[in-house]
Amino acid sequence: MTDAETIALGSTGELELSSYQDFCISFLALVIVTLSSWTCSLAQATQGQVTDDSNGSTKSGSITGRVVNESGQPLANAVVYVRAFASSAQPQVTATDGEGNFQVSGLDPRAYQVWAVLPAYSTAPRDPDSAKAAYFRVGDSATLELIKGGVITGTVTGSAGEPIVGVRVFAYMIRDGNGQPPRYATPFRVQATDDRGIYRIYGLSQGTYIVSAEGGNGYDDFGGAEYQSHAPTYAPSATRDNAGEIIVRSGEETTGVDIRYRGDPGHTVSGFASDPNETAKLSGIQIRMTSTVNGMSQWSRWSYQPPDSRGFMISGIADGDYDLTAEIYSPGGDLSLSEARRISVRGADVTGISLSLTPMASIAGRVVLEDSKLPECKGKRRPLFEETLISAWHNEKSAAKDKPQFIWALGSPTIPDRQGDFKLRNMAPAPYRFNIRFFAKYWYLQSISLSSSITPLVGRTTTNRSTDAARNWTTVKSGARVSGLTISLAEGAASLHGRIKTAENQRLPVKLFVYLVPADREKAEDVLRFFASRVFPDGSFALDNLPPGRYLAIAKSVSENESNVLSKLRLPDETEARGKLLKEGEAAKTQIELKPCQNVTNYSLPITVP
Numbered sequence: 001m002t003d004a005e006t007i008a009l010g011s012t013g014e015l016e017l018s019s020y021q022d023f024c025i026s027f028l029a030l031v032i033v034t035l036s037s038w039t040c041s042l043a044q045a046t047q048g049q050v051t052d053d054s055n056g057s058t059k060s061g062s063i064t065g066r067v068v069n070e071s072g073q074p075l076a077n078a079v080v081y082v083r084a085f086a087s088s089a090q091p092q093v094t095a096t097d098g099e100g101n102f103q104v105s106g107l108d109p110r111a112y113q114v115w116a117v118l119p120a121y122s123t124a125p126r127d128p129d130s131a132k133a134a135y136f137r138v139g140d141s142a143t144l145e146l147i148k149g150g151v152i153t154g155t156v157t158g159s160a161g162e163p164i165v166g167v168r169v170f171a172y173m174i175r176d177g178n179g180q181p182p183r184y185a186t187p188f189r190v191q192a193t194d195d196r197g198i199y200r201i202y203g204l205s206q207g208t209y210i211v212s213a214e215g216g217n218g219y220d221d222f223g224g225a226e227y228q229s230h231a232p233t234y235a236p237s238a239t240r241d242n243a244g245e246i247i248v249r250s251g252e253e254t255t256g257v258d259i260r261y262r263g264d265p266g267h268t269v270s271g272f273a274s275d276p277n278e279t280a281k282l283s284g285i286q287i288r289m290t291s292t293v294n295g296m297s298q299w300s301r302w303s304y305q306p307p308d309s310r311g312f313m314i315s316g317i318a319d320g321d322y323d324l325t326a327e328i329y330s331p332g333g334d335l336s337l338s339e340a341r342r343i344s345v346r347g348a349d350v351t352g353i354s355l356s357l358t359p360m361a362s363i364a365g366r367v368v369l370e371d372s373k374l375p376e377c378k379g380k381r382r383p384l385f386e387e388t389l390i391s392a393w394h395n396e397k398s399a400a401k402d403k404p405q406f407i408w409a410l411g412s413p414t415i416p417d418r419q420g421d422f423k424l425r426n427m428a429p430a431p432y433r434f435n436i437r438f439f440a441k442y443w444y445l446q447s448i449s450l451s452s453s454i455t456p457l458v459g460r461t462t463t464n465r466s467t468d469a470a471r472n473w474t475t476v477k478s479g480a481r482v483s484g485l486t487i488s489l490a491e492g493a494a495s496l497h498g499r500i501k502t503a504e505n506q507r508l509p510v511k512l513f514v515y516l517v518p519a520d521r522e523k524a525e526d527v528l529r530f531f532a533s534r535v536f537p538d539g540s541f542a543l544d545n546l547p548p549g550r551y552l553a554i555a556k557s558v559s560e561n562e563s564n565v566l567s568k569l570r571l572p573d574e575t576e577a578r579g580k581l582l583k584e585g586e587a588a589k590t591q592i593e594l595k596p597c598q599n600v601t602n603y604s605l606p607i608t609v610p
Helices: 023-039 405-409 565-569 575-588
Strands: 061-068 079-084 092-095 101-107 112-117 121-123 141-148 150-157 168-176 188-192 198-204 207-214 246-248 267-274 285-293 296-305 312-317 320-329 335-338 341-345 350-359 361-370 389-394 421-427 430-437 443-454 463-468 474-476 481-491 494-501 512-518 531-534 540-546 549-557 591-594 599-606
Touching (some): 092 101, 121 198, 168 296, 188 198, 267 285, 267 320, 285 312, 296 312, 320 350, 341 350, 361 474, 389 421, 430 443, 531 565
Parallel strands (some): 361 481, 494 599
Antiparallel strands (some): 061 101, 079 092, 079 112, 168 188, 267 312, 285 320, 320 341, 335 350, 389 430, 443 463, 512 549
């Protein structure tokens, strides 16, 4: 996953992929992953990530909440899903009442995803720099916001103007409402034409789209079979290279997006996928074909190679460049994936493609808790392992550019078991860093380390070497089984809440952040001692789970286009940026010392002058 902090609906960002027993279940899971980022809303907590200590029951209980629109008005009859992270169980489902309220009971203490779906509505985008929680625990109350989606409508006709009936029309988002391309896959919605050749696609998130009429993308076999062998026709009557772009705004309808269907015969891509572990003998293999435009995935088509078959075949392919991959899940949830095979389709079928599956990598480790013996920290709630969320984020700068983007969404966040042991699964080869979230006000992330055995010289004893995995990237090779990752949480965290001090009539910048950097030189290279929090519109700010010690405080604005500020601040290769902040903090001379389990409130901090 990347440093865009989205819980996988999830990560993913991004829904977490569960294990499956057959092709149908796995296909459904992958469809949900592709669509989830814009068909459902991740819950946003009414409070920050740190909540009251009394809300830490180890007994089963409920998650409650409310679903509202962008104006804060309640939405009735929205379907709400609650699902535990790292669980293969189906989510619990309920619906909102007339006031938009919901409750899901009988939940064990764990970290949960909460999302909602309502026809004609789309996801409210989450601010990646928000302090609000993106996952929940028993006893929490969640507020879910859905936005009235946009609409694209038009007709599909043949060369003589006759209606094309039953062809599927796809609306593919190529840029979101902020003008940014989707990260891992192209979100889409689809609707078949009626007997008049008319289609109407609703519930679209704000952004820029291209629209195509085609036989399908291989997700199912319902209708449109007569068009399966045709290459897609993009509005108004074009190939992908010169497709028209349609801007969609929330709650607005874009009409007249008509398509003159070309009916161009597409090409066929065929081959054989092999599985050395023979898992395919039980469930078969999924084949994914992805096109890439301007470095971003923009179109996918699926096929299925049944058990003991002679291979796979994908039809209706237009000229272009594609990545072809094979994938299969084991009953335990581990994924095997082939290396992406880059192919070019130019005026003819492509046959004889050979794909070989290889298990994806994993990292195993443990979370350890270090209690404090200080009297001021006595009686504070300890973190629960099952409420601790662990994610791995790949280094986008050094990641292989020849890999299709979807592979970075496959490695889902995980939670430890009751002993603190965990495993991050289905990781592509790349350098990674780790992100840890937990509920416990008086605890902080002390260290992330990776131990490794060193082969001794003759006559010497084997030694173990420990690497600071917060300060350094952890490189994972294809199929590797890495172990020895230790995440240490320590008791004694402090908190700092306050308000920005401004001159009379002074307005706050649009994106203002409060930074804490270590005041002690010996802590200058400890990336876990650097903190950032966005300032709320009323000038208040909150920083929690802080290691006790001396800090320099800075309030400064960032570019409106900049996001994931805390994540980027802690990247292993952002040494220069952290050094710059240290110098700015020393120049500002605003120092504060935080003692163990201390809560500082009403702190006043001036804006740093550039």
